[in-house]
Amino acid sequence: MSLLHTPPNRPAGKSIQLMSTCLCDAFYADVAQATVEVLEFLGCDIELPDGQTCCGQPAFNSGDWANSRKVVRHTAKVFAGDKPIVVPSGSCAAMIFHGAPLEFEKEADLPVIRALADRTWELLDFIVHGLGVTEWPGKFDAKITVHRSCHLRGTKSPEAMATLLDSIEGLQVEPIDETEQCCGFGGTFAVTFPNISNSMGTLKIEKLIACKPDIVAAADMGCMMHFGGMMEKQGLPQKRMHVAQILRDSLKNAGKI
Amino acid sequence: MSSDRETIFSAIRAALDPLPKRTAKPDWPTELVISNPSGTFDSLKAQFADRLAFASGRYYDSVPVLADFLKAEGSILGYCDPTLISLFEGIEGLEIDTDFDDSKINDYTFGITRATAGVAESGTIMLTDTDTSCRLGALAPWIHIAVLNEADIVPHFPAAIERFGDDPSIIFATGPSKTADVEGILIEGVHGPGIQIALVISK
Amino acid sequence: MKTKQQIDRTARDLDPEVHDSNFMGAKLKSERRYNTLFRDYDDPNKLREIAGNVKQHTLEHLDTYLEQAEESFKRNGAQVHYAIDDAAVNAQVLRIMNETGSQTMVKSKSMLTEEVHMLDYLEKNGKTVVETDLGEFILQIDGDHPSHIVTPIVHKNRRGIAKSFEREGLGDYNDDPETITRRARKHLRQKYIDAEVGLTGGNFVSAESGRIVLVTNEGNARFCMAANKIHIAVIGIEKLVPTDRDLGLFINLIGRSGTGQQVTVYNQFISGPKKDSQPHGPEQMHVIFVDNRRTEVLASDCREILRCIRCGACLNVCPIYRQSGGHAYRSVYPGPVGAVLSPLLAGNRFPELADLPKASSLCGACNEVCPVNIPIPDLLLRLRDKAKREGAKEAMKGTPNLGMWATLCSQPTMWKTALSMGHTMNYIPTEMIPHPSAKSWQGARKLPKFEGGEFRKWFKKRAK
Structure with a gap:
């Protein structure tokens, strides 16, 4: 894009x-x-x-x-x-x-x-x-890192994501190095350039888990299928969640739904 | 070749003709390219000095202090623009030619020439053919001293560009010649001066 | 891992030491770029956008501006030539050398001369050519080629360079970068003095004034216009900008974008032969405007790539370039810009380089850092479509055929059936799936568990 x-x-x-x-x-x-x-x-x-x-x-x-x-x-x-x-x-x-x-x-x-x-x-x-929500009335006790998917680049989504996550009670969002770097998915790129894709994924995972978070989050299951699949193959313990799941679970934790 | 000229022009026109519309020339304000100041300065001269140091250049406003630096560097033989030699009157211990002798190109250790302007936002020295008595004098020796009139320090690049006139060779020099080609390690003094000095005078 | 793509193979097989040089060099330059641009400007993106529009405007009025530039140069006393292709520009340079009785040329860095193999041509015709940019000089003595637009020897280390210097008689083995630099300074100093011709490229040309801009750090381009009597500038026709004032945009962007310097050490503005009062400098200035398929690019739907000012920012930030290095692109221009430009400049050899546009995860980092805001990912995609339509094999290697998938995705009933049947996948060991894409996927990753249709079921049943 x-x-x-x-x-x-x-x-x-x-x-x-x-x-x-x-x-x-x-x-x-x-x-x-x-x-x-x-x-x-x-x-x-x-x-x-x-x-x-x-x-x-x-x-x-x-x-x-x-x-x-x-x-x-x-x-x-x-x-x-x-x-x-x-x-x-x-x-x-x-x-x-x-x-x-x-x-x-x-x-x-x-x-x-x-x-x-x-x-x-x-x-x-x-x-x-779209809806003008700037605070998320949820509760979620965890330290997380977030992968800023490349297709959010240039859009207002990263800012929106930060706004929502930062307002969740108990949630600690840790910054990662080189947020601008791609995880190496890229659709069919991941299978046509498996070596480069793998190296990129390895680097991304390194950054994502450097601070030993409980959860690694993203707002795109494409990226997550790729680097999550790598994390699983490597037996890494961090749970992976889509931001929507964090939003939902935080509402449950706060008794809102 | 004239036939190549015609071929190229007709290819350009053939490429552009089908465009439904063409991009208009943006009208951009000068402020757009002026960089954020690195601090607060009470004069352009002070800003220029700060930025020149940032670009690993050296700033002097006293001829005796500059002469002491040259001597400390063991830099004794040099070239000076004949119209600037009066600045060095009474300075002992330096050997200065006012006629650039091509056969001494590797012997001159400093060259003193006139700068047309200075750019405060970047510590840049502007050299022109008109004001530079000889190109090699400003380029070949290890140390280049550009003599800059304080009144010729302009705030930013657009202001320097406005002073271009019709000079065939204008150079913005910001600090010493450098390279990072070998393993990204910064080395100063490649082909041009390894030490770039501005001597700012007010007259 | 097994791979069918050449760039992926090069990355896989790259000497780890070379990989690390490429990677670290690129990463450092990216960081410096970011730090400098965002320190110096509140909104650098505004600058990038306007600079991009200035270049796009110029390209879309190129006939007018080129004519204006020609008149301006002539008015300044320079001679203007045109060259349609590599053969024409090389012959033109040789002709100028012969007509002026010149034997030796010192040249500063020019990607265009790499593109047309000028050095080989002149040497075959008995001329002596000396590259003076430190990196290019090292490449010349090694018979090697640049792997990066701005830092051409980023793939080399000091030990290799020290060995080359020893071999060339430039001194005993010494791998201290400062010593290497001093030895080159001394060696090249004499070359400048001996040469009759200095050849440069041109980073920008102001059509209004007929001024070429040369952006360097080492000062070698200054030396290519000091002791010698002839100056030849070979310039792609896409380098024009309308006015001197517009140059203010570009000299502020190119250094910050490329190396993270506030401004490169030397910005030279050359508009003609030296003044009579000036004892040194060329008495003749020849400007050669070169097409070499740029008008073909202008006619294509990838014309935005001609805005490129060769700063190298897109290479530095590109995660693929960082893994593969520049030589993997098998062409003069590597990295994201090269992945667009090289196949286009290859003309009917497009199919040979049609895999280059595939070497991208389309992450968009290149677009984000580009000082002239070129939508590189969009252009890569257009070239992928072109490669597919033209059946370019290099591009298709390893890419799964998506015809069946498209049919499936256009037929909801089939889609839903496939989703429900997909559950059987969970009961077979996925490593056994014979499909090459599945194999490639599973080299380093687990496949997710199949949950086809479960969401739809839940959505229908849920209590609202």
Whole structure:
């Protein structure tokens, strides 16, 4: 992604469509569940379009734009309407609001895709800048580090994430070195460049666990599947959580849900 | 070659013609490029001195003190712009040519030439062909002393650029010549001066 | 780990010592860049954005500005030439040397001369050429090539350099960097005095005044315009900016972005031959504007890459470059900028370098540090699409075929069926999955547990 600029004037009401992402659909059910619980706590009315599959990112990043467009067209159809679309993944959100218009530049249906892009939010950005929430009434006793996923670069999501996490009672968010460095996932990059991807993951894990946190968090299950899978293979003890899970669990701890 | 010229120009036009719209030239304010000051200074001269030191250059405003430094460095033989030699009147122990002798290029250990301007925000010395009596005098010796009139210190680069005029060779020199090519280790004095001095005078 | 991609293989097989030099050099420069830019400006991104727009504007009016620059140089007494490609620029330089009876050239650093292999060409034609940038000089005596745009010998260490100096008769073995530098100073000093021609590149050209800007630290470009009588500047046509005033943007950005210096030691603004009153300096200045496929890039949908000012910031921050080093890119321009520019400049050899744009996790760090805000990841993606459409094999190696996946993702019923069937995956040892991507994944990572469709079930059943 280029230095991402989120679309201006996105719709922000509490009636939303949830794009739960293919990774949550296949592997991380609880992350999507936490997203729903968090949004419903905030009073959102959630529609989960049944025909949703994937945002098209794997093919887009691989350079297979013809196939990616096929998937994006499907997504546009499934997510018809004018409600805000909320995505608990920085890269899937960026795929819709930045990647899709890029690969449709020369396509006749660009306006349809543009309209889809212009109402898409990454979850934390939506909570803080869409709904105006700046304090999280949760409680969570833990020391954590956070991986700033690359697809949040240039967006307001990192700031939103910091705002929410910093306001949780008991939660200690430790800074890490070289936040700007990628974890080495990059979609199919992780399998086409396995050696470099692995070296990058090793470096990232080193930074993430340097302060011996209880939990390593991120707002993108793509990154987490990669470096989390590495951590698991290495037998590292730190628990991994999506930020949505921390938000949800902190509400439970505080007796709010 | 003239045919290459035509080919290149027509290729450029062919490339640009299909563009639906073209980027307008941004109108940017001068303040945009002015860097945050490194401290508070009561004069441009003071800021210039601070920044020159930061760039590992040396600042003098007294000729005898400068002469003592040269002698302490064992730097005795040098070249001086003929219009500046009067500054060194009465200084003992230095051997100064006012005619650059090309055959002594490796013998001169210092060169004294005139600076056209100084830039306070960066400690930069601006040299021009017009004011520099000879290019090698400012370049070849280990020590270069740029004599700078205090009134010619400007606050920032845009102000220095405004003074370009039609001079064919203008140099912004900020500190001594340096390299970090070998293992990233900083070494001062590669091809140009290893010691860059500004002698600031007010006249 | 097994890999089909050349850059990944180079990274895997890299000498650990070379890896560490590349890695640490890049990391340090990145940190310095950040510290300097954010110390000196409250909002450096504003500068990057405007500088990018100035360059983009110039490129999109290049015919006008190039014509203006030509007139300005001529007015200043310089001679202007044009060269369509490598052969043309090399022949032009040789012609100038022959016509002026010149035998020896000292040259300062120029990536463009690397691009057109000028050194080899001139030497084959009997000329003596001496690289004077310390790093480039070391590369010349070693018959090696730069691995970085700004710090060309970042892949070498002092011991190797000391051995090369010993071999070349520049003194007994001594690996102290200061001694190495002093020996080069002494050796090259005489070359400057003996040479008839000084050749430089040009970091920027002001069209308004006909001034080239040379940005260096060592002072070698100054020396290439002191004792010699002829100055030749070879400049890519993309180096133009409209006015002298605009140069204020770029000299403030290039040093901070590249090496983290507030400003590089020397910024030279050269607009013509020396003044009559000046005893030293070239009596002739030749400016050669070189295309060498830049107009093809201008016509492509990757024209933004022509904004590049060669600061090297994108290399330094790039996690892939840090692992692979510059030589892995098999071209003059390495790193993120090279991954875009090199395949484009390769013309019909594009397929050979079509894997370069794949060597990126698309993390965007390059875009974030670029002083002219080039959307490098977008350009990498466009080139990936081009490679796929053109069936460039180097690009496709190791990339799974996503046709089936796209079909699956466009058919919700099939998708949901696949999700529910996927559970069987949890009952087979995943290391046994014969698919190459699965193997590649599991070299270093566990696959997550399959939970297909569980969220949807929960969502439907949950009590609201």
